[in-house]
Amino acid sequence: MQTSEIKYTVPKSIKKDTVFTFCPGCDHGVALRLVAEVLDELNLREKSVAIASSGCSVLLYDFLDVDCIESPHGRACAVATGVKRAHKANGSDKFVFTYQGDGDFASIGLGESLHSALRGENITAICINNTNYGMTGGQMGPTSAMGQITTTSPTGRNKEYHGFPIKTAEHIALCDGVSYSARVALYDIKNIINAKKTIKKAFEYQLEGLGFSFIEILSSCPTNWKLSPSEAHKKIENELTKTYPIKVFKDIKETPNV
Amino acid sequence: MSEKELLKGNIAIARSALAAGCSCYFGYPITPQTEIGEFLSYEMPKRKLAYVCAESEIGAINMALGASATGAKVMVSSSSCAVSLMQEALSYIASDELPVVLVNVMRAGPGQGHIYPSQGDYNQAVIGGGNGDYKTIVLAPSSVQECVDMTFRAFYLSQKYRNPVILLLDGMLGQMAEPAIIKDNPYPETDNSSWVLNGANQRPAREIRSLEPNQNKLIRHIYEMNKKYKALEANETDWEEYQTQDADFILTAFGTMARSAKAVCNYYREKGIKCGLFRPKTLYPFPFERLRELTKTTKKFIDIEMNMGQMLRDVRLSILSNVQISFIGKPVGDWLSESEMIGAIDNIIKDCYANI
Ligand SMILES: Cc1ncc(C[n+]2csc(CCOP(=O)(O)OP(=O)(O)O)c2C)c(N)n1
Ligand code: SF4
Numbered sequence: 117m118q119t120s121e122i123k124y125t126v127p128k129s130i131k132k133d134t135v136f137t138f139c140p141g142c143d144h145g146v147a148l149r150l151v152a153e154v155l156d157e158l159n160l161r162e163k164s165v166a167i168a169s170s171g172c173s174v175l176l177y178d179f180l181d182v183d184c185i186e187s188p189h190g191r192a193c194a195v196a197t198g199v200k201r202a203h204k205a206n207g208s209d210k211f212v213f214t215y216q217g218d219g220d221f222a223s224i225g226l227g228e229s230l231h232s233a234l235r236g237e238n239i240t241a242i243c244i245n246n247t248n249y250g251m252t253g254g255q256m257g258p259t260s261a262m263g264q265i266t267t268t269s270p271t272g273r274n275k276e277y278h279g280f281p282i283k284t285a286e287h288i289a290l291c292d293g294v295s296y297s298a299r300v301a302l303y304d305i306k307n308i309i310n311a312k313k314t315i316k317k318a319f320e321y322q323l324e325g326l327g328f329s330f331i332e333i334l335s336s337c338p339t340n341w342k343l344s345p346s347e348a349h350k351k352i353e354n355e356l357t358k359t360y361p362i363k364v365f366k367d368i369k370e371t372p373n374v
Numbered sequence: 375m376s377e378k379e380l381l382k383g384n385i386a387i388a389r390s391a392l393a394a395g396c397s398c399y400f401g402y403p404i405t406p407q408t409e410i411g412e413f414l415s416y417e418m419p420k421r422k423l424a425y426v427c428a429e430s431e432i433g434a435i436n437m438a439l440g441a442s443a444t445g446a447k448v449m450v451s452s453s454s455c456a457v458s459l460m461q462e463a464l465s466y467i468a469s470d471e472l473p474v475v476l477v478n479v480m481r482a483g484p485g486q487g488h489i490y491p492s493q494g495d496y497n498q499a500v501i502g503g504g505n506g507d508y509k510t511i512v513l514a515p516s517s518v519q520e521c522v523d524m525t526f527r528a529f530y531l532s533q534k535y536r537n538p539v540i541l542l543l544d545g546m547l548g549q550m551a552e553p554a555i556i557k558d559n560p561y562p563e564t565d566n567s568s569w570v571l572n573g574a575n576q577r578p579a580r581e582i583r584s585l586e587p588n589q590n591k592l593i594r595h596i597y598e599m600n601k602k603y604k605a606l607e608a609n610e611t612d613w614e615e616y617q618t619q620d621a622d623f624i625l626t627a628f629g630t631m632a633r634s635a636k637a638v639c640n641y642y643r644e645k646g647i648k649c650g651l652f653r654p655k656t657l658y659p660f661p662f663e664r665l666r667e668l669t670k671t672t673k674k675f676i677d678i679e680m681n682m683g684q685m686l687r688d689v690r691l692s693i694l695s696n697v698q699i700s701f702i703g704k705p706v707g708d709w710l711s712e713s714e715m716i717g718a719i720d721n722i723i724k725d726c727y728a729n730i
Contacts, residue, residue, distance in 0.1 A: 131579075162575040167440070168583075177581035183571040185443045185582040188466050191436035194428070198398065198440025198448075199571065201424035205397040206446060210573055228436065231429035 127152035129161045131181045141345025143302045143335035144172055147244060148179055150312045151215065154319055155182065164211045165199050167192045169225070171217030172250045190225025192216045193232035196239045211322065213240040218332075219249045222284045223258040229288075236293025236327035240318050243284060243330070245299075246337035247356065254340025258282045261359045266340070281359065285332040289365035292373045295326035298364040301334040301357065303349035314364070326368055334360050378555050383521045383548045384409040386556070387477055387541065390525035391449050392417060394559050396475075398424040398441040398448040400434035402456065405489045406545035407479035410451040435460035435467075435476070442472040443582050445570035447529050451477035453545070454495055455486055458503060464538055465504025469584045471599070473532035473566075475525075477541045479548035482706035491545035492706040493629060496684035499540045500657045507596050509603045511539040511610070512657040514628045515547065519554040520655075530561035531610060535602055536569075542657065544680060546630050546709065607659040614653040615664075617643065621650030623674035623723060626665070626689050628654050631678050631710060638715045647727055649719075657685070665692035676700045676722060680710055 126134070129152035136145040155161050161182055168176035170189035177184035187195035192214035200212045214221075221229050221243040229241065248266050249255045256269040259281050263272040273281070289297040296318050300311035311333060318329035334356060336348035343351060381389075388410045391399070399418060401411035411427075418425035424441065428434035434450050442448045452460065457478045467474050478499060482492040499512045511531050513524040521543065528539040571580055586592040616636055618624055627635040632653040642649035652668065654661050669675070675697060677686045683701045690699060702718040704710045 161573075163573040165443075165571045165573065170585075174585055177579075177583055181574065181579045183574050183580050185440065185470075185571055186466075186584050187436060187439070188462050188584075191432065191439075191463065194433045194436035195440035195443075197426060197433075198400070198424075198437035198442070199444055200440075201426060201437070202398050202441035202444040202446040202448070203572065205422065205424040206444065208572065227429050228433050231433065235426070 127156045129155040129181055130179060134179050136179060137175060138172060139339040141336065141338045141348065142172070143246070143333070144244060146302045146308060147242070147311075147333050147335060148176070148215070150308070150315055151242065152180060154312060154316045157316065158319055158323070160211045160319065164213070167196045167199070167212070167214040169214065169216040169220045170251070171220050173215050173217055173244060174251070176215050190220050190223070191228050192220065192225065193237070193239070193241055194228040196241070197232055197235070197237050200237060200239050211319070213242060213319070213322075215242045216244070217250060218243055218245040218247070218259040218284065219257040222282050230291065233288050233291040233328045233330065234293050238322055238325055238327055240322045240329045240331075242315070243332045244335045245284065245332050245360065246335045248337060248340050250337050250340055254337065259284070261356060283360065285330065285365050288330045291328070294328045294330060294366055295321040295368040296329040296364075297366040298330070299332040299334060299360055299362055301352055301362050303336070303352045307362065310362075321368070334362070376555060376557050378553045380551050381518050381554045382409065382551045383518050383543065384479065385413055386518050386521040386554055387451070387525050388413040388417075389556055390522045391475070391529070393556055394447065394526045394529040396447045396449045396529065398438070398446050400426045400428045400437040400441070400450050402428050402431050402434050402452065404453045404456045406481055406491070406548050407451050407453045407477065410477065431456045431459040432463070435463040438474045439463055439467050439470070439472060442467070442474045443470070443571045445566040445572075447475075447533070448473070449475045449477065451479065453479050454481045454483050454492070457495065457498070461503035464510065465506055465508060466584045467538045468504070468508035468510065469506065470582050471536040472538070472582070473536055474538045475528045475532050475541065476538060478543075480542065480544045488706070489545060490706040491630070491680065493544055493631065493680040493684070494705065495542065496657065496679070496681060499542050500660070500688070508599065509537075509606070509658055511535070511537055511606065512542050513539065514542050514655060514657050516629050516632045516653065517554070518547070518550070518552045521547065522554050522556050526559055526561060533564035533566065535606060537602065542629070544630055610656060611659040611661050612655040613661040613664060614655060616651040616653070618650035618652060618668055618672070620648055621672050622648040622726070623676060624650040624652050624668060624672050625676050625678055626652045626685070627678040628657060628685060631680055634710060634712050634715060635678050637712050638719065641712070641716060647723075654685070660688045662688070662692045665689065666694065669694045669697045674698045674723070676702060676719060678702045678710065678715060680707060681705055
């Protein structure tokens with residue numbers, strides 16, 4: 117009888133013996149692994165500086181085996197701007213990317229995010245959209261969907277009290293400095309494969325010097341949603357993709373700025 | 375270079391920064407410091423250096439945080455109410471032990487206040503406007519020549535101690551012109567190859583982080599930072615004394631106020647009245663020990679500031695209990711004039727001198 121062999125390899129860009137400390141079933145772990153795989157495939161580990169920001173993503177530097185700096189809550193794109201520009205002034209080109217939550221990127225840090233996009237900073241921003249402030253316990257964030265119950269919208273998000281959620285990837289796509297803006301999800305294999313391709317493309321666009329590239333990753337937060345991991349994925353597939361369609365909103369190679 | 379020129383304080387700072395090797399500047403407009411950013415917006419792109427018109431002071435100081443992590447010499451400049459916006463990142467920069475030079479050309483506050491010069495941000499700069507146990511080195515020039523010298527020194531100290539440095543001057547000094555010389559950078563370069571972020575090539579990955587979930591590690595980090603502050607206090611405290619040796623009373627003042635105070639000293643000396651001046655050049659570390667020594671021989675001190683008494687707290691902390699301390703202040707102004715000072719001082723000392 118033949119026994120099948122399961123091969124599991126850890127990407128070089130993930131620290132040895134790393135145990136992700138995210139909650140069970142959280143998509144952060146999948147997203148980070150995809151980032152690490154793409155860093156490996158593009159041989160970027162040795163020339164990268166990653167920016168971690170406040171939120172569940174902050175411990176990035178415990179997981180990724182690349183140079184990392186932490187930014188104050190929301191300011192990751194400004195910090196990335198400084199890192200990228202300083203290296204350029206020094207005559208060296210480094211690969212610089214941020215990994216931030218949706219509250220970080222699109223609420224407290226919207227100014228820094230949007231203006232980095234408008235300036236066409238040659239960096240890549242990855243935004244984990246889990247429709248709440250995860251780390252602080254699941255409060256309503258800028259991306260919480262209409263009707264979504266959170267600890268600070270106990271009867272559900274409604275337009276009278278809270279107004280409307282932000283569609284980040286769509287907004288970023290409107291900026292002329294942007295080379296690429298897309299939303300992806302991780303709720304099944306097909307989407308995970310697509311997410312990896314998208315991350316790779318965004319990274320390649322930075323390597324080609326095309327400007328700001330952006331990926332919004334629609335992710336689960338089973339703990340704060342009070343759902344099992346698989347129920348959380350169903351919620352993304354059946355509900356959240358209605359507000360947040362999986363799509364490429366800008367690709368400068370296909371539709372250049374006029 | 376190296377010739378005497380008529381220079382405005384703000385321009386002197388911008389040019390000295392370039393001469394010191396500053397390769398990154400991030401700024402947002404605010405009077406009375408805007409010429410620094412305007413001048414550099416012209417000069418830095420010519421030299422292929424990093425210059426960003428930031429979207430806000432929050433953006434600017436966070437760009438500085440990122441840039442300094444690469445080991446670059448980085449400067450941001452701003453004024454008062456806008457420096458308030460930078461305090462969160464400044465606390466991170468201190469905690470991350472990153473070298474950033476921040477120029478605060480002070481205007482009147484609180485709040486928006488106005489563009490009149492003021493020394494109202496002594497407390498914010500010296501005691502700290504951000505959260506947590508940290509210190510910022512604070513240098514206080516009182517002439518355009520010192521704007522030059524202290525800009526060089528600010529870059530040097532920030533790199534040597536891996537600590538933010540604030541160059542603190544009032545709008546008067548930023549805006550006024552007087553002769554000064556910009557010489558070559560007198561300081562050695564600091565080796566930062568052991569900590570900068572430039573890609574984990576042939577070495578383990580590095581992290582620069584502020585969050586520290588491990589309580590013991592955080593405690594150790596704060597103790598380590600404190601050791602650095604002790605070294606700063608022992609080695610970098612700087613001040614100027616003028617006719618303090620035999621003084622019956624000593625004026626204490628910093629920045630532009632010390633210039634008028636010096637003229638006031640001369641006025642009293644001509645009348646045979648023994649007046650001296652003590653001027654801290656580093657506000658942190660503050661020259662506590664020297665000032666305390668002076669109180670053994672001089673029993674009357676008059677603190678003069680363009681605010682309602684902020685350095686006064688540090689003067690009081692320096693001084694032994696059997697010493698009289700008076701305060702002369704004006705919150706904002708084109709200047710606290712010599713005649714205004716003399717009027718107030720006459721009042722304070724009139725019981726001791728018959729000839730006033
Ligand atoms: C200036 C500031 N405000 C608030 C906080 C507290 N805080 C830490 S993480 C966080 C929420 C992060 O949410 P998000 O960016 O959506 O990321 P997630 O945790 O969901 O991945 C908040 C509010 C902080 N650290 N700094
Ligand atoms: S709180 Fe949510 S986003 Fe954060 S680790 Fe847990 S499941 Fe993931």
